[in-house]
Amino acid sequence: MSEAMHNCAIAAVYIKPNGDASNRALFYLYKLLLNQQNRGQLSSGVTTFNPSRMQVLDTYKDLGTVNEVFKTSDRTQSLDLFKRYAGNKGIGHVRYATSGSEDRSLAQPFERHHGRKWKWFSFCWNGNLANYTELRQHLTENADYHIVYNTDTEILMHYISRELRNSIRPNLVKAFSRLAQKLDGCFNIAFINAFGEMIILRDPYGFRPIVYGWKDDMFLAASESNALINCGVTEYKHLPPGHLIYINNGNVRVVKYAESPKKAHCMFEWVYFANVSSVLDDQSVYITRTNLGKELARQETEKIDDGYVIVPVPDTAKAAGDSMAYELKVPSAEGLIRNRFVGRTFIEGTGREDRVQSKYTALKEIMHGKKVILVDDSIVRGSTTKQLVNYVKKVGGAKEVHVRISCPPIRGPCFYGIDMSTVSELLIPKYEKGPKKGYVSKEIIKQISKDLGADSLEYQPISGLVRSIGKPAKDLCMACITGEYPTPWGKKLYQKAWENYRKGIKERTYAC
Ligand code: SF4
Structure with missing residues (x-):
């Protein structure tokens, strides 16, 4: 991501x-x-x-x-x-x-x-x-x-x-x-x-x-x-x-x-943060990511033909993209190459539009005229996904871009060490307008897809995430996707985060 x-x-x-x-x-x-x-x-x-x-x-x-x-x-x-x-x-x-x-x-x-x-x-x-x-x-x-x-x-x-x-x-x-x-x-x-x-x-x-x-x-x-x-x-x-x-x-x-x-292992460690070669609490990160790709393949709605290619966003979505491709019998190709030697400071110093271009090179040879299934691990703020879709179409020459996300929609902040502590920085709340539970509605997903400039958008369901990690749901922290925070202060801060959002306060949610 x-x-x-x-x-x-x-x-x-x-x-x-x-x-x-x-x-x-x-x-x-x-x-x-x-x-x-x-x-x-x-x-x-x-x-x-x-x-x-x-x-x-x-x-x-x-x-x-x-x-x-x-x-x-x-x-x-x-x-x-x-x-x-x-x-x-x-x-x-x-x-x-x-x-x-x-x-x-x-x-x-x-x-x-x-x-x-x-x-x-x-x-x-x-x-x-x-x-x-x-x-x-x-x-x-x-x-x-x-x-x-x-x-x-x-x-x-x-x-x-x-x-x-x-x-x-x-x-x-x-x-x-x-x-x-x-x-x-x-x-x-x-x-x-x-x-x-x-x-x-x-x-x-x-x-x-x-x-x-x-x-x-x-x-x-x-x-x-x-x-x-x-x-x-x-x-x-x-x-x-x-x-x-x-x-x-x-x-x-x-x-x-x-x-x-209770145990509350952060699901995001498997989905994105941890090194793909690590094993967390006896569950391999690589195997989890390939499982996430298989789950995405199971729910794929596009009628797949020769015109499709899967392009995983490097590097964290690679395992999911490859396994999704294997299941769907579609080629998985490196249509986006990470520019490994561009320093973090340079990338952050560039304007938002240029960040994607600083980070990746789009390969026309792979994507031109194709229906690209762009697999990424998560959408938090949404701005990068929007730029990526545009980049894959404009520079890569893709005919269509179908975005598939291996993590369920992120709806709430994290108060447990991950840098997303306000509601205002997240994409989904901008559409849901209040704390919600259960599935994000089809209408909202469709609207987001349109706003990102994609031809379609699908997220991993929570059940697919849990199956992929292979641990009981009760042993996982999934608070940022379910709104159910495992600790007493997490619950309080969630309420406060929404109050701050409604009042237009953009600072980190600490004060309760
Ligand atoms: S809220 Fe829980 S699952 Fe989400 S990033 Fe934070 S610790 Fe991980």
Whole structure:
């Protein structure tokens, strides 16, 4: 999908002290982050632990992709960095801003320096706190806090600090268990303190994935399994919701720290966000996307003949497009080629109309005079789809464009870490004019198709999505398509989001 909305990724490495190799945590953190670049390109960073260093914990972070931040195009600078931040433990992060501004000070990990070793810590996380306003208000009104940044990362840092504030060294598992009771939303956290104790935690609903595994004497954890596999981990496990990994004194333990009221795995991880080679909670992303394509084929209404060609929008719709084509016995061809070397900043700097052209090259050789079935994974705002349809017709020379979307219509914002937090930025509410449940009417779909300039438009039904993921619907978060939010604050924010929409307020939906 080209209206890119990513979230973040976390990584953690612990190497058992064992000769020279034990100081190579940063090298593996770098690899884990590089393999999760799909989840955020705004900033990257790490904190490593090394008791022989004056800065026992030391954090390095900056704006940019992982390779930019670690200066890999300059061997000397890069080696210096790897030397300076060498250690046997560490945490890492890539960020896409879902909350707060895009400046360097919000890059993660956030390190909080303190003279007492259990109060000196660093953490990074993947998620969004739905009860951000409540938490912030509590700090400012009851505890005289001054909040500097407009982000829930700062709020989370203060809440972690408060759990560690006593004059005796705390039990970290209990501290995070207490902390979790105060939070509503999505929060996968990687934490390390100046004793070298580490916590890797998955929230009680399990919105986002966390996997972990061993490679010889090294323990690795990451948001996505492809990162572990590419670091040489052959067997990995999925951390269950409400569980954390506690690393201390050479021991690695998985502990249940909170009850899970329900599982709410984000369906969008399979549809779009996660790397196609990853496996999330035992379900392959690739297989799910091919299933989505099969489901689209099952409900296809066009009378297919030789004049059709399927063109998947690169890269996330490729698996769905190919499998749909296989089922319908239509060729699937790369009618749109992604311009891989155009930087994100350049694409965003261009006008809306030019963005599609900056990102893709349309191949006339594939599409000219054809009835193109354009397969994409989702429509959020609609502007990119409209440009794509126009581009495929105008530049690609397609005779007709039939848009097929492997995700059901997105009707509501996300308060759990995905960058779509207002009703006003979504396409469907502009037609439905109020919170609705069930299927989007045929008349609305027809109207949208017309407004996009397409010859027809079909979405995946919710039942097809659930079958494709292969998990019970009750274990999935599908709130942005059903309006049924799994957490108490998600429900409140949904009401507020619609109020804001009616009042013409376009800011992120936080205040309740
Ligand atoms: S609201 Fe949508 S995008 Fe957000 S966590 Fe739920 S399914 Fe995922």
